[in-house]
Amino acid sequence: MDKLDKQMLDFLQDDGRLSISDLSRKLALSRPSVTERLHRLREKKVIEGFSARVALPAVGREILLIIQVSDLKVSPQEFESLIQKKEDIIECHRVTGDVSYFLKAAVSNMERMRLLIDSLMPYGSINTSTVLASPVSYRKILPNV
Template identity: 75%
Template sequence: MDELDQQLVSILQDNARITISDLSKKLALSRPSVKERMFRLQEKGIIEGYSAQVSLPAMGREILLIIQVSGLKVSPQEFEAFVQHKYDIIECHRVTGHVSYFLKAAVTGIERMRLLIDSLIPYGTINTSTVLTSPIVRRKIQP
């Protein structure tokens, strides 16, 4: 990635809905050049896609949880298949160390939190933390 590619990726991380015309002005490149760079970055897998950043509280998901799962009682494949269908879980990471998985969940209230935790108990030892604040939510990725 050259300097222009890095600038392009940075701008798109701030606003993926920016127009090609506005990108071309910011980068001092022609629109076809900007399109070509974007296409090349997608082909290389640097840009994986474009999506909306949704406010969890505005969607009614005011409680954010980090859940550690250790002492897994089933196979990783079985556990991962189970969490695929738990829509309160918004991220799932299999990790090294004594903890097998870190889950990020967003729930509507204490009752939903209880139900989610209860559903996970048969799969291993569960340790849940409630997020109080998030000083870094989405940091721009730079090469």
């Protein structure tokens, strides 16, 4: 990846809706060159896709949770299959150490939080933390130098 690819990633992470024309102007490259670079980055899976970042409170998900799952009572495959069906879970990470999984969940109210926690309890030991603030909720990711 060269300097122009890195700049393209930087611009697209600021605004994933930039047109090819806008990227062309910002990078001082022809539209065909920008298009080819963009296709190459997608083919190499550097760019996985484009999506919108949604403000959780704006869609009624006021409470953000970090849930630790340890002492798993089922297979990881069974647990992961269950988690994929739970819409309140917005991230799931299988990790090393005493904790098996870190889950990030967004719920609308305390009752919804209770129901989610109760539904997870049969599968392992659950430790839940409510997020008070997120000083770094998103960060652009660029290749290391």
